[in-house]
Amino acid sequence: MRKSREETARTRRHIVETGAVELRRNGIAGTGLVEVMAAAGLTQGGFYRHFDSKDALVTECLANALDSLRASIQSAAATRPGRAGVLFAIDSYLSEAHLKSESGCPFVALGSELARAGREVRDVASDAFLKLVDVIAAHLDDVGPVAAKKEALVLLSTMVGAMSLARLISDGEVTAMLLAQARKSLGRQVREGAAASRRAK
Amino acid sequence: MRKSREETARTRRHIVETGAVELRRNGIAGTGLVEVMAAAGLTQGGFYRHFDSKDALVTECLANALDSLRASIQSAAATRPGRAGVLFAIDSYLSEAHLKSESGCPFVALGSELARAGREVRDVASDAFLKLVDVIAAHLDDVGPVAAKKEALVLLSTMVGAMSLARLISDGEVTAMLLAQARKSLGRQVREGAAASRRAK
DNA sequence: TGTACATCAGTGAACGCGCGTTCACTGATGTAC
DNA sequence: TGTACATCAGTGAACGCGCGTTCACTGATGTAC
Numbered sequence A, B: 001m002r003k004s005r006e007e008t009a010r011t012r013r014h015i016v017e018t019g020a021v022e023l024r025r026n027g028i029a030g031t032g033l034v035e036v037m038a039a040a041g042l043t044q045g046g047f048y049r050h051f052d053s054k055d056a057l058v059t060e061c062l063a064n065a066l067d068s069l070r071a072s073i074q075s076a077a078a079t080r081p082g083r084a085g086v087l088f089a090i091d092s093y094l095s096e097a098h099l100k101s102e103s104g105c106p107f108v109a110l111g112s113e114l115a116r117a118g119r120e121v122r123d124v125a126s127d128a129f130l131k132l133v134d135v136i137a138a139h140l141d142d143v144g145p146v147a148a149k150k151e152a153l154v155l156l157s158t159m160v161g162a163m164s165l166a167r168l169i170s171d172g173e174v175t176a177m178l179l180a181q182a183r184k185s186l187g188r189q190v191r192e193g194a195a196a197s198r199r200a201k
Numbered sequence C, D: 001t002g003t004a005c006a007t008c009a010g011t012g013a014a015c016g017c018g019c020g021t022t023c024a025c026t027g028a029t030g031t032a033c
Helices: A005-026 A033-039 A044-049 A054-077 A082-093 A096-100 A106-115 A119-139 A145-168 A172-200 B005-026 B033-039 B044-049 B054-077 B082-093 B096-100 B111-115 B119-139 B145-168 B172-200
Strands: none
Touching: A005 A033, A005 A054, A005 A106, A033 A044, A033 A054, A054 A082, A054 A106, A054 A119, A082 A119, A082 A145, A082 A172, A096 A145, A096 A172, A106 A119, A106 A145, A106 B111, A106 B145, A119 A145, A119 B145, A145 A172, A145 B111, A145 B119, A145 B145, A145 B172, A172 B145, A172 B172, B005 B033, B005 B054, B033 B044, B033 B054, B054 B082, B054 B119, B082 B119, B082 B145, B082 B172, B096 B145, B096 B172, B111 B119, B119 B145, B145 B172
């Protein structure tokens, strides 16, 4: 049953992609290899032809998921120039669709588990976060790059925090209010950001 | 080896308190009953004399941890009147001490696991969150109660998000910058909050 | 108040079960000549 | 280009191991009279 190199590579990519979804749905500890392989249409036995360990899979799936997040924020921001792009990216992130999504932000879906993860996993998460900061900061082009980065750090903190809390709150009305309020407040911050930053100097 | 009612109650409380710490250190899935009982100085066999299941323990430990959080924020805020109290509570929350603490905010330590938890656990988390919102909102007493609640929702989102991200980032310098920047930005928001809220009307 | 018995907190061992990992096997693909 | 052999992707079963849970047992505490 040996497969061609091309098909092997395709299978591997497929495992990573379905694994990236399963991991965000059930968490790192809550996701089994049998489950990931089954979701990819395979049996558990073949897993170790592609990866050294569960940890190696987690690292790759996380990198994949973080890349999706960056791509999605980047393309949302790219629809409008400067701060308007950031506003749009924020509204997309803090949407009901993202709230219910099973392939959303890994910082929300895996946040507390990532903090306890090994060196390699945390490095992947850290690097991806800094890239995300740069994506946002690049759109805050009416202040200096350092000020833009600092501003982006705080915007992302609120985004991740609001979505994390929205996910765990069981009362749908509060959830909706929280997201709406975060969008509103970040909107104000982003619009007034340049002025506030200037004032702060 | 039967113990007196008083001692039984003390033992139970002790299990919940040590369990609340273990749970935040290792996560829900990552914490075993053997480990919790050992941390309390007991053996696993006695566990079911106090709790119906691991889930029941988790619910109680979470409630305990959330109560500690509320008490700590409440007492920090109470040291100063009005918005100054909120500023102080924010700085305490976003401190290096809290970053390294093993008995800190459950929303940060368990966030992504809570979102996947059962009805009861999520209800406990939700109720505690709303109480926390009220604690903060009570100090934003120069705007109406509804505006104060909305403002508190966003402040807490940034606090939880910043601490969650700070915990998972492996670069200590970035972590410190993120916390510092969140403190600074929230400080500005809280100080200008009343004015901004009035403007928004 | 004292006595006899029931209760039950805590121990230590055992139970299924699911997990990550390993392995013998199959047969199509890749390689060497 | 064709042939013979080595490689290896994928299967299905098995492995230890740790987990949540159960249980027989012990002996101090609580209760009934």
